[in-house]
Amino acid sequence: MVTSEPKESARLRRFGTYRIVEHYFIMITFSILVLTGLSQKFHEFELSNWIIIKLGGIDMARLIHRYTGLVLAAATAQHLAVASIGLVFRKWPASMVINAKDFTDAIDNIKYYFGVTNSPALCDRYDYKQKFEYWGVVVGGVLMIFTGLILWFPTLVARYLPGELIPAAKATHTNEALLAFLVIIIWHIYNSIFSPEVFPLDTSIFTGGISRERMAHEHPVELARAEGKPLEEIIAGHHGETYKIAEGD
Amino acid sequence: MKKTDRIFSTAMVLFILFVLVPLQVHAGKDGPAEDEQTCLNCHKSKGLQLTFENKESLPLQVDVKELRASVHAGLACANCHTDFSIDTHLKRKFPGKREYTIKASRGCRLCHSDRQIKTKKIHLSMLTDDKTKVPVCVDCHGFHSIKRISGGKVFEDETQYCLNCHKHKLGLHFKSGDNLFFQVDPSHIQQSVHSKLGCSDCHLGFSIDQHPQRNFKSRRDYSIAASDTCRRCHFDKYTKTLESVHYTLLSQGDLRAPVCTDCHGSHFISSGKSEKIMSARRCQKCHEDIFAVYSSSVHGKALLDERNQDVPICVDCHNVHSIEDPRTFDYREKVPGVCGNCHANKAIMAKYGLSTEVVNTYLQDFHGITLKFYKKQKEVSDKSSTRPIAVCTDCHGIHDIAKARGQSAAAVKANLMKRCRKCHANATRNFPESWISHYEPSLERAPLVYIINLIYKIFIPFMIIGLILQILLHIWRYAVNR
Known part of the structure; x- marks a missing residue:
């Protein structure tokens, strides 16, 4: 696979096989759900009609959508269970938890983009953009699972809860789907493919490896901790183009 | 000589004038x-x-x-x-x-x-003892004016010729023993849309010279055979009838199924585009019970009480000649389109203060979308639908469609519950609430749905524009740094 590092550079292990498989899993199920779901939402589009007819009709498209949703729901439940167990019993570092630094990092980065400061935010294992996406997937996913189940079993829901919950669930499901789709297609695809820093593809989630240079650039706090060096040394040792030019700016 | 000559010639002239000339x-x-x-x-x-x-x-x-x-x-x-x-x-x-x-x-x-x-075969039936029941010689041939039959120019036109006999009650005798005494009223012909046609234009094989004797099993057989002649001019209508449920019944041997003349009449054919009530009455002839139900519906009442010409009559929903079996999935799937013909028409609905959104709200909802895809699927494969999707008529009724507001609203609600259970077997009483009727969600109607939609309407653009701005800033910074 092509990587964006031309220089000889030490490669570090960033993701284990478990996380790689999880990503493949969500990548495939999300695509199927988008394909079968959005073509129902945008049923007036010629492309939607084509997709649904090719899938064998609306009943088949819905069947695929529901069972794929079920698979994704199982994967999400599994992920949350494993994460809970890891955090509580295995003392995993809570690297995905949103903290105050994420907000200051975001502000720092904006300042940097506008040229107010000379360097981007110094991030830990997951930067605020990655946390935003992760929690978007988790919260959005849970929302989609619940509203999806309501739509799948409307009579069961109406037995115990007001009937209006069903169109409300539909409104949530369809809007949240559009939001998720747009975030993925714009934000995630930019950051993992079109961003000049990773173009043509950020391979780390597929290979599990990342160059030390990118680590020093994107996750200096984590690298410093891993190598047992002070953060300043990591930054000083990192002679990325952006830094040089930024300093001379 | 001179004098005698003059006398002679005068006498000759007088003879010629008074004797020979006369x-x-x-x-x-x-x-x-x-x-x-x-x-x-x-x-x-x-x-x-x-x-x-x-x-x-x-x-x-x-x-x-x-x-x-x-x-x-x-x-x-x-x-x-x-x-x-x-x-x-x-x-x-x-x-x-x-x-x-x-x-x-x-x-x-x-x-x-x-x-x-x-x-002449035509005369056979007239050789009976009871002359009061059949025409006699002068009825057809006239009396002082009798002309040679071979001349054929006795009458002004063919119609006059035929009517000369057929304006009288003549009997048709069938093998079944059935008799049809039939009299053509010349005034009916005059008023009919076919007033310019001659008899033989429809009665093929008959003319001033020809009057073949034909044998029909029964009166009904004769009517069915006679209506065959219509298609010679109205072929487009005829081909449409081939798709109709009436033709299917007929071809299966049910002779009660109507043919052209049963609806349009024979000698007294009026324009099909006459007043709506006339058209509905034609169907009533056989579908008496359905017409009774229709008469009490919101559409039927308007037609009968107010002579309203906007309301649908039988043919508006069932089509004119290609009347298909309305009990099929195929027909069911056409229902929203049929109702939409009027209920999505702003000009018509405005007259009665009705919303045209009723069709759209259905079509954009779960059932409407399902129905749309079922129809599309049929275009690409010959498999027919297997599930009856709820359509307008399921809740609003078929021939007994009532106003959805006011007194009959409760009936519509009751229908809704019944209809839900057809597919959603274990639906409970509050399940129909999940269909927010034909209303757009608002704070009064379905506030939860309205609020959720509103939040997303603000949140999605806010989020997406924010992300795009960040991407643009990122690219800009990268470009500046280089």
Whole structure:
């Protein structure tokens, strides 16, 4: 696979096989759900009609959508269970938890983009953009699972809860789907493919490896901790183009 | 010589003028018999008339011109009017005109034997003893004006020719023993859209010269066969009927299924685009019970009470000639489109203060989308749908459609519950609430849905624009740094 590092550079292990498989899993199920779901939402589009007819009709498209949703729901439940167990019993570092630094990092980065400061935010294992996406997937996913189940079993829901919950669930499901789709297609695809820093593809989630240079650039706090060096040394040792030019700016 | 010559020539001129010329003229006119002049002395003048016991009257004037032009010009009056001669003029009494006509026709039979008239099949049915039930000679052939049949120019046109007999009640006899006594009312023909057509335009094989005898099993067989003739001109309509449920029934042997003439009539065919009620009444002939239900519906009432021309009648939903079986999935799937013909038409709905959104809200919802795809799927594969998707008629009724507001709203609600359970077997009482009717969500109606939609309407653009701005900033910073 092509990587964006031309220089000889030490490669570090960033993701284990478990996380790689999880990503493949969500990548495939999300695509199927988008394909079968959005073509129902945008049923007036010629492309939607084509997709649904090719899938064998609306009943088949819905069947695929529901069972794929079920698979994704199982994967999400599994992920949350494993994460809970890891955090509580295995003392995993809570690297995905949103903290105050994420907000200051975001502000720092904006300042940097506008040229107010000379360097981007110094991030830990997951930067605020990655946390935003992760929690978007988790919260959005849970929302989609619940509203999806309501739509799948409307009579069961109406037995115990007001009937209006069903169109409300539909409104949530369809809007949240559009939001998720747009975030993925714009934000995630930019950051993992079109961003000049990773173009043509950020391979780390597929290979599990990342160059030390990118680590020093994107996750200096984590690298410093891993190598047992002070953060300043990591930054000083990192002679990325952006830094040089930024300093001379 | 001079004087005698003058006398002679004068005498010759006088002879020629007064004797030969009248003789010549006389001879040229086929020479009326001596008694004719005597009869005509009185009968050529107006005013003479015969009054019958039933107060009917018959003018006794003879049109001399007509008489002279007739094939019987050479006969004497008494040849036919056997009871009369120069010497005798009987005073006879008849109960009515008809009896007189029958009596008068006997004169014909003095020359025209049974054998002779039997050679024309059309005459067979007239050789009965009861002359009151069948036409007699003069009914068809006339009396003083009788012309040669071969000339064919006796009548103004073919219709006149045929009507001469068929304006009388004539019997058609079928193998089944059935008889159809049928009389064509000339005024009906005049008022019909086919007034310009001749009889043989429809009655193929018949003409002034031809009157074939045909054999039909029954009266119904005759009607079905007779209506075949319509397609010679109305082929487009005929091909449409081939798709209709009526034709299917007919081809399966159900002879009760209607053919052209059952709805349109035969000799009295009016334009199909006449008042709506007329059209509905045609269907009523067979579908009496459905018409009764329709009459009490919101559409039927408006039609019958107000003569409203906007409301749908039978053919607006069931089509005119290609009337399909409405009990199929195919038809069910057409229902929203059928209702939408009017209910999505702003011009019509505005008159009654009805919203055109009712169709759209259905079509954009789960069931409407499912239905749309079922229809599309059918276009690409011949598999038919397997599930009956809820359509307008399921909740609003079919022929008994009532107003969805006011008193009948409860009935619509009850239908909704029943209909939900057809597919959602274990639906409970509050399940129908999940269908927020045909309303757009608002704070009054479905506030939860309204609020969720509103939040996303703000949140999605906010989020996406924010992300795009960050991407643009990122690219910009990268470009500046290089």
